[in-house]
Amino acid sequence: MQHTAAKSDLRVATLARRSAMDPGARAAAARSLRDAVLAVPELEMAGTVAAYVSIGTEPDTRGLLLALWKRGTYVLLPRLRPDNDLDWASYEGPDSLVPGPHGLLEPSEPPRGPDAVSSADVVLVPALAVDRRGTRLGRGGGSYDRALARVGPAILTAALVYDGELVDALPAEPHDRHVRAAVTPSEGLVRLA
Known part of the structure; x- marks a missing residue:
C-alpha cells in the first residue's frame, strides 16, 4: 500500500507541474521530442511503430504521429477496451482519429487485437515520470503495463516525458513493466538499465 500512496502523490505533483x-x-x-524520436536509429529503420495520441498536458505527440505517417511508417495507436486493456488499430492521418472513452482520441480503423503491439519494431508510451532503471509511472490504470508485457525483449520501448521527469528512482510494484528508454526534450533518447 505504501508504494500505491507514493505513486498517487507523485501523479498529483507531476500533473500539477504540467x-x-x-x-x-x-x-x-x-x-524537441518529435525531432529526438525521429532521429533514433531504431525508429529510422522501423516498419511499424506503436505510439499514442497525447491528451491534456502530456507531451504532444500529434506532430510526431504525422511525421511518422508521412514518411511511410506503419503507426499503430491504442483503443481503450472496457477492461482497460489496449487494442490497436492503424493510424491513417489526423482525420482518422475519433473521440474515445475518457477524452481519448482513437484510430477509426478496425481493431487488430491486443497482441498487435507485439508486431511493432518500436513502442512509444506515455508516462508521468521514468526512473533510470526503466520504472515508468503511468496514470494507474495498468493499460500500458499489459501492453508492454506483450512486447519482446529486443524491442525498443520508450516513454516520452518532459525535462525533470526522468528521475533517479520511482516506487515500483511487481506488476510494473519497465521501459528500455526515455526521451526528454533536452537529453533526447536516454537508454535505461
Missing part, C-alpha cells in the same frame, strides 16, 4: 507549464514551453518540448 498544468503550470507555459503553453509555449509545452509546444517547444513537443517539437
Whole structure:
C-alpha cells in the first residue's frame, strides 16, 4: 500500500507541474521530442511503430504521429477496451482519429487485437515520470503495463516525458513493466538499465 500512496502523490505533483507549464514551453518540448524520436536509429529503420495520441498536458505527440505517417511508417495507436486493456488499430492521418472513452482520441480503423503491439519494431508510451532503471509511472490504470508485457525483449520501448521527469528512482510494484528508454526534450533518447 505504501508504494500505491507514493505513486498517487507523485501523479498529483507531476500533473500539477504540467498544468503550470507555459503553453509555449509545452509546444517547444513537443517539437524537441518529435525531432529526438525521429532521429533514433531504431525508429529510422522501423516498419511499424506503436505510439499514442497525447491528451491534456502530456507531451504532444500529434506532430510526431504525422511525421511518422508521412514518411511511410506503419503507426499503430491504442483503443481503450472496457477492461482497460489496449487494442490497436492503424493510424491513417489526423482525420482518422475519433473521440474515445475518457477524452481519448482513437484510430477509426478496425481493431487488430491486443497482441498487435507485439508486431511493432518500436513502442512509444506515455508516462508521468521514468526512473533510470526503466520504472515508468503511468496514470494507474495498468493499460500500458499489459501492453508492454506483450512486447519482446529486443524491442525498443520508450516513454516520452518532459525535462525533470526522468528521475533517479520511482516506487515500483511487481506488476510494473519497465521501459528500455526515455526521451526528454533536452537529453533526447536516454537508454535505461
